[in-house]
Amino acid sequence: AGPLALARDLLAEDGEPFFVLNSDVICEFPFAALAHFHRQHGGEGSLVVTRVEEPAKYGVVVCEADTGRICRFVEKPRVFVSNKINAGLYIFNPGILQRIQLRPTSIEKEIFPAMAQDGQLYAMELQGFWMDIGQPKDFLTGMCMYLQALRAQHPEKLHSGPGVVGNVLVDPSARIGANCVIGPNVTIGAGVVVEDGVRIKRCTVLEGARIRSHSWLESCIVGWSCSVGQWVRMENVTVLGEDVIVNDELYLNGANVLPHKSITESVPEPRIIM
Amino acid sequence: LKAVILIGGPQKGTRFRPLSFEVPKPLFPVAGVPMVQHHIEACAKVPGMKEILLMGFYQPHEALSRFLVSAQQEFKIPIRYLQEYAALGTGGGIYHFRDQILSGGADAFFVLNADVCSEFPLQEMLEFWQQHGDVQSFVILGTTANRTQALNYGCIVANADTQEVQHYVEKPSTFVSEIINCGIYLFTPAIFQHIGEVFQRNQQELALEESSNGWQRAEVIRLEQDVFTALAGSGKLYVYKTDGFWSQIKSAGSAIYASRLYLNQYSKSHPERLAQNKLGGPVIRGNVYIHPTASIDSTAVLGPNVSIGEGVTVGAGVRVRESIVLHGASLHDHTCVLNTIVGWDSTIGRWARVEGTPSDPNPNDPYAKIDSETLFRDGRLTPSITILGCSVTIPAEVVILNSIVLPHKELSRSYKNQIIL
Numbered sequence: 001a002g003p004l005a006l007a008r009d010l011l012a013e014d015g016e017p018f019f020v021l022n023s024d025v026i027c028e029f030p031f032a033a034l035a036h037f038h039r040q041h042g043g044e045g046s047l048v049v050t051r052v053e054e055p056a057k058y059g060v061v062v063c064e065a066d067t068g069r070i071c072r073f074v075e076k077p078r079v080f081v082s083n084k085i086n087a088g089l090y091i092f093n094p095g096i097l098q099r100i101q102l103r104p105t106s107i108e109k110e111i112f113p114a115m116a117q118d119g120q121l122y123a124m125e126l127q128g129f130w131m132d133i134g135q136p137k138d139f140l141t142g143m144c145m146y147l148q149a150l151r152a153q154h155p156e157k158l159h160s161g162p163g164v165v166g167n168v169l170v171d172p173s174a175r176i177g178a179n180c181v182i183g184p185n186v187t188i189g190a191g192v193v194v195e196d197g198v199r200i201k202r203c204t205v206l207e208g209a210r211i212r213s214h215s216w217l218e219s220c221i222v223g224w225s226c227s228v229g230q231w232v233r234m235e236n237v238t239v240l241g242e243d244v245i246v247n248d249e250l251y252l253n254g255a256n257v258l259p260h261k262s263i264t265e266s267v268p269e270p271r272i273i274m
Numbered sequence: 275l276k277a278v279i280l281i282g283g284p285q286k287g288t289r290f291r292p293l294s295f296e297v298p299k300p301l302f303p304v305a306g307v308p309m310v311q312h313h314i315e316a317c318a319k320v321p322g323m324k325e326i327l328l329m330g331f332y333q334p335h336e337a338l339s340r341f342l343v344s345a346q347q348e349f350k351i352p353i354r355y356l357q358e359y360a361a362l363g364t365g366g367g368i369y370h371f372r373d374q375i376l377s378g379g380a381d382a383f384f385v386l387n388a389d390v391c392s393e394f395p396l397q398e399m400l401e402f403w404q405q406h407g408d409v410q411s412f413v414i415l416g417t418t419a420n421r422t423q424a425l426n427y428g429c430i431v432a433n434a435d436t437q438e439v440q441h442y443v444e445k446p447s448t449f450v451s452e453i454i455n456c457g458i459y460l461f462t463p464a465i466f467q468h469i470g471e472v473f474q475r476n477q478q479e480l481a482l483e484e485s486s487n488g489w490q491r492a493e494v495i496r497l498e499q500d501v502f503t504a505l506a507g508s509g510k511l512y513v514y515k516t517d518g519f520w521s522q523i524k525s526a527g528s529a530i531y532a533s534r535l536y537l538n539q540y541s542k543s544h545p546e547r548l549a550q551n552k553l554g555g556p557v558i559r560g561n562v563y564i565h566p567t568a569s570i571d572s573t574a575v576l577g578p579n580v581s582i583g584e585g586v587t588v589g590a591g592v593r594v595r596e597s598i599v600l601h602g603a604s605l606h607d608h609t610c611v612l613n614t615i616v617g618w619d620s621t622i623g624r625w626a627r628v629e630g631t632p633s634d635p636n637p638n639d640p641y642a643k644i645d646s647e648t649l650f651r652d653g654r655l656t657p658s659i660t661i662l663g664c665s666v667t668i669p670a671e672v673v674i675l676n677s678i679v680l681p682h683k684e685l686s687r688s689y690k691n692q693i694i695l
Contacts (some may be wrong), residue, residue: 007390013449177606197591197608199625199671214608216625216671231593231610233627233673249593249610251627251673266629267674268690 001107002188005100012094020107022088026142027130028149029089038091041067044120045096047112048089050130058085058132059108064121070121071203087126106270134237136221143204144185159188177213189224212248223259236270275400276375276383277317279310279367279556283331283361288648289388289525292663294679296618298332300388301341301471303600304529305536306547306563306581307343312536316394318349324378326351329367330388331358344578365495368461369469377462381409385497386500387457393518393539399460402514406436412465414439414502415458416513417520420641421449428455428498428645431506432513439511442502452641453513456500456520472500522564524646526615527633527659531644532598534579537561549576556588571607589624596632606670614660617681622662623670630660631676655691 004011004020011018017038019031027050038046047070049061060082063070074081086108099111115121129149131142147167150157159170159182166184170176174188179198185202188194192205195213203217208225211217215232221239222228228240229248238252241259246252250263254270257263261273279300287299294302300310310328317326332338338355348352356374358367368375368385376384382403384396395415403413416430429450431441443450476492495501519535521528540547541561549555549562556570560578564570568586576582576594581682589607597611602619605611609622613630622628623639635642647656660674663681668674675690683694 080435214593214610214625216608216627218671231608231627233610235673249595249612251629251675 001100001105001111002103004097005102005105008097015094017091017093020092024110024132025088025130025147026133027087027089027126028128033127034089034124036092038242041122042086043069043122044118045090045112045115046091046122046124047091048087048126048246049084049123050087050126051083052085052130055080055083055085060085061123068122068124069119069138070116070118070123073108075109084125086121087130088132089126104194124229137237139221140185140202140204140219140237143187144202147185147187148216171207195230197228238267275320275322275347275377276380277313277320277323278327278329278375278383278385279313279317279388280334280367280385281310281328281388281527283332283358286332290529292661293526293615293617294677295531295681296664297337298335300328300330301337302529303581303583303598304391304523305533305540306565308533309523309529310388311341311345312391313388313394314345314349314351314353316396317384317386317455318351320384320396320400323351324380326353327356327371327375328353328388329356329358329371331361331367333357343511344620361494362687363494363500365469365472365497365501366493368493369466369473372466376466380463382460382462385461385620386460389523390457390520391523391535392456392458392520393516395514395516395518396458396460398472398516399458399514402437403460403512404513407598408510410462410464411510411512412462412505413460413512413514415456416453416515417517418515418641419452419454419643420639422453423641423643423645424452424454425449426646428502429453430455430513432515437512438500438509438516439506439513442498442511443507444496444498444503453515455502456516457522459497460552466503468501468510469495469497472504501527521644522646525633525658526661527630528644528646529615530579530598530613530632530659531634533563533581533598534561535597537563537579537581541645560590565601583618600664615662617662617664617666619664620662620666620668622668623672625671626668627673627674627675628660628662628668629673655693659690 002264008215028202052159060074060077062072062082080134129145133139133142151167159168163180168183168186169189170188174192176194180198182200186200188205189207191208193210197214198211199216201218203220205222209222211228218235219237220234223240223242223244226240226244228246231249232246234252236261238255240257243260244257245262248266255267281300287294290299301308335589342353349592356371361369399413428444430453431451432439433681472495480492523532549558549564551558554572556574557574562577562580564582567584568582570588571590573590574588579596580594581598585602586599587604591608592605594611597614599616600618603616608625610627613632614628635644657676661678665682666679667684673687677689677692679694
């Protein structure tokens with residue numbers, strides 16, 4: 001929260017409420033609904049909550065059922081308290097900046113509890129999907145959710161054609177070869193080249209990468225400008241950083257590869273390659 | 275001149291399972307032809323070779339009979355199978371059939387173990403035997419191993435000038451010599467006298483013991499422990515040392531290694547047996563054998579060290595390396611097969627990856643031999659060649675790594691480091 005104090009002059013400029021977002025979160029971002037909700041109750045701040053199956057992994061929010069006013073926060077509760085957690089999406093009045101000093105500050109641990117005590121913080125329940133995409137495994141799950149929502153709302157943006165299965169997003173500048181089967185749940189970035197006979201499932205392929213022929217990828221993140229060789233098999237949340245080269249005919253199982261590495265041997269069990 | 279090839283029986287060669295369930299081990303294809311055909315071809319080339327005898331305790335077997343017929347036609351030399359009534363050891367069989375071996379007045383005969391892969395310098399052994407003068411002497415083919423691995427074989431200490439064997443120990447526990455026994459011998463009829471002495475001794479010992487096994491045990495004679503050890507230092511036994519390639523074929527992994535050695539030999543002596551790169555054909559890297567009836571897509575990439583058997587189909591974009599694909603198997607599009615033996619009539623689905631771990635000898639040590647690894651180590655399966663038994667089905671898009679799949683199994687998911695019953 002400290003950085004908000006740093007931007008104090010910019011934020012308080014026109015006296016209007018401002019949004020704050022955690023960048024490692026994916027959802028449908030209901031900005032209009034949130035702004036409306038915030039003006040209605042007139043409190044200092046509003047945050048979005050979402051329902052999860054395992055709330056103990058997160059910070060849990062306890063609020064009044066009818067008004068949405070937040071009573072208290074419980075961080076990673078050991079017994080079941082509530083199944084609503086902070087979705088990382090907020091809107092505040094500029095007045096909140098009075099509460100924030102220019103030092104490293106945790107908004108959840110220091111600012112919100114005080115605001116809740118003052119009855120100034122309200123929670124709006126999120127509609128639709130939500131995912132914390134800080135970990136590669138969750139990133140891929142979030143990607144699947146996003147594509148599913150896209151299918152419901154803007155199906156024309158998804159890719160279709162021979163060899164495309166399920167929800168697949170392909171940049172117009174990407175090239176996909178013959179006899180490939182792509183999807184479900186694949187996103188392919190700008191300038192990516194996928195050669196003939198490649199099978200990709202549940203992956204993100206970032207800009208400029210090349211996947212050479214006859215390879216098989218499932219649940220992977222392929223970084224920018226990577227080159228994946230022929231007859232490579234990658235699975236189980238293998239993550240390639242920028243500019244990684246994977247030689248032909250290798251098997252990568254849960255490999256986390258740091259940028260600019262060349263992989264010349266198979267990685268049969270999950271590990272980090274530095 | 276005659277040759278006897280010892281082919282063992284079902285109780286032997288158990289390390290070759292599950293491949294030996296379908297076909298007797300001596301008939302398992304290495305570099306495209308049955309293991310024992312390499313022996314027969316080498317023997318048939320020696321001038322004066324009158325007859326080749328296969329000796330073992332397999333029951334009469336259709337595959338064996340068919341093989342004998344086709345081998346006789348191809349090499350134009352009489353080939354017979356002599357069935358031992360029980361496992362008689364490496365010496366007991368030839369002793370039992372000594373009359374057959376010596377019939378027709380053979381003055382010398384080779385004895386070869388079927389489960390070795392070799393350059394078979396038989397002509398050179400013969401010349402060596404003729405040159406050093408003693409027609410009653412016997413010759414063992416020897417080669418050099420490194421100090422550690424020599425302990426796994428028969429060790430030979432020989433006089434540096436005359437090559438006379440002074441000492442012989444089978445699988446010692448301490449270092450004796452790095453010259454090892456290749457399992458290929460040149461004998462004269464006099465050998466039967468020495469084997470007979472062992473037989474007599476066995477009978478005498480048995481007579482002293484109360485044994486319910488009867489006289490069968492007296493007939494079990496091991497050439498190595500019982501005969502060579504005694505003959506060492508007697509002036510009758512010599513070693514002919516070779517630097518040519520040689521390996522035991524005890525496990526499936528060693529079959530792939532032996533294939534590589536023979537395919538390499540083909541590239542020098544019979545290049546027409548190897549596949550060539552040509553227009554409209556698959557990409558061939560290194561030494562590859564493809565049976566004429568196999569059907570290979572032109573976008574497949576095969577080799578090095580690949581043998582493709584009769585009637586095999588290989589689909590588009592398939593990669594096969596360091597592997598043996600047996601008769602009737604089918605590799606669907608985009609599969610990747612590495613360090614694997616694909617069993618007869620097996621199927622590998624699209625984009626599947628079937629991979630094993632080679633157990634090759636250290637390439638930096640010219641005398642290193644392939645290890646016969648134990649199946650398990652520290653409670654875990656040792657990474658080894660992946661073997662698919664006969665009629666195994668591998669579904670699409672899975673990975674099979676370092677696993678052994680028993681015959682007729684239809685898999686439904688990926689497996690790693692497992693034996694699948």
